[in-house]
Amino acid sequence: MKTIYFNKNFSVTSAQIEAVRLEGRFSTLASHSDPDNVMMGAAARRVTEPRGLLGGAYVDWLLDTVKRERPEVFIVGKEAGAVAERRAEFLALGVQPLTVADAPTLRHLDRKDEFLNAWDTATLPVPAWTTFHDLGTFDAGVAELRAHPDFVTGITRLCVKPARGIYAAGFRVLTEGRDLGSFLKGELYQMSMGEAQRLFVQPEQAGDALPTMLLMHTLEGAERSIDCVAWNGRLAAAVVRRKLPDGGPQLIEDRPDLLQAARQIASTYRLSGIFNFQTKDAQLPGGERVPNMLEINARASGGLRYSMAAGINFASLAAGLALGELLPEDAPRPRTGIRVAEVKTALVLE
Structure with missing residues (x-):
């Protein structure tokens, strides 16, 4: 029976492994730095990854693991870009590494500002957006998007999120103010305009810089x-x-x-x-x-x-x-x- 290998990844990977097991067409191999991770419990075979390995050193470890364990397909999680750059080495060992795209494309999709700039809106339109990197460009971006033809006062709101990130990390819908009701309802993904301005001025005061951030119309x-x-x-x-x-x-x-x-x-x-x-x-x-x-x-x-x-x-x-x-x-x-x-x-x- 041929084997699918899943390296360290998010928790949803355990559901993928379980579905493969129930279907019975493939065996499964998983690796993770936490031996008690649910991925490991779901797989037929498991290997504990060294903690802290990144980049080329991690890819070297993956190649050694593939050479020893002999899977036929490798669904790549951690360090997909680094694996994509060394795809030929995995193919030479008889395994197909599924990184979704080549390394330049992965970098492009990961940088949401670059992706949105290049996106063909004939396929799907995008909300009005801009970027900011400090309080001054944030305030300028707010003024620009509020003046946009698609902005309707009282209906359209603005939101912020990092240009690079996963899930909802750093995402906030901007409001004019926060009240006790929103606090008690646990509205975690909202932030008042005043809170945002105070937050975004802090890196300037500390001599640091914000990462590239997106400011968008919230649909x-x-x-x-x-x-x-x-x-x-x-x-x-x-x-x-x-x-x-x-x-x-x-x-x-x-x-x-x-x-x-x-x-x-x-x-x-x-x-x-x-x-x-x-x-x-x-x-x-x-x-x-x-x-x-x-x-x-x-x-x-x-x-x-x-x-x-x-x-x-x-x-x-x-x-x-x-x-x-x-x-x-x-x-x-x-x-x-x-x-x-x-x-x-x-x-x-x-």
């Missing part, structure tokens, strides 16, 4: 996450899930427009493996709701479990494509029109 429509698998730029499967209010279940939708966007993304960046992109709806003056591109993640999303419930075994499909056992057109069609929820379970660790 108030439906938010969607699209989980995809591709091979050599050809889309095999995509699951469109709409996030319902209050953080509850998610709805798996049939959206040909977003499937076409997924095909275009896979082709443009020549992607191979599991990736994700995020959209949010803008409401046009006539009432039409149009999805806007927010970002592309060259990795599995944190909510991949929801999309897996629609009938796509993402890791197994990616491995089958990489090994030439499947073609993109062989991928199953996901179920649509269903609501899915995540149920946490306990796992006994050996």
Whole structure:
């Protein structure tokens, strides 16, 4: 039985490993620096990674592990860019490393300001945005975006987030003020304009600099996450899930427009493996709701479990494509029109 190797990655990887195990087509190998991580408990074989290894030293360790353990497919998590730069060394050992894209493309997608600058808005529009790196450019950006034709006082808000980051780290919606009600409701992703200005002036006072930050219009429509698998730029499967209010279940939708966007993304960046992109709806003056591109993640999303419930075994499909056992057109069609929820379970660790 051929083996899929998963190195250190986010917790959703354990769900991918479990799905592969239940399907029974592939064996699984996992490595992580924490021997009690859920990834390790889910895999048939496991290797403990040395702590603190980065860059070339970590890739050297991965190559030694691959040479010893002999997996056929490697779904790369940690240090995907460094692995992509040394792809030929993994291929020489008989393993297909799935880094989603080559190293320059990974860097491009990771830098959201560069990505948005180069994005083709004929595929999907983007919200109005700018960058800032200190209090002065923040204030100038606020004035610019408030003067933008799409800005409607009392409806459109602004948000900030780092140009480089994962999940919601550093994301805040800007408000004119904070009250006791918002505090008691636990609205963690909001920040008043005054709080933002006080925060962004501090690095200047300390002689430091902010990282490049994005300032954007906050769209108030439906938010969607699209989980995809591709091979050599050809889309095999995509699951469109709409996030319902209050953080509850998610709805798996049939959206040909977003499937076409997924095909275009896979082709443009020549992607191979599991990736994700995020959209949010803008409401046009006539009432039409149009999805806007927010970002592309060259990795599995944190909510991949929801999309897996629609009938796509993402890791197994990616491995089958990489090994030439499947073609993109062989991928199953996901179920649509269903609501899915995540149920946490306990796992006994050996």
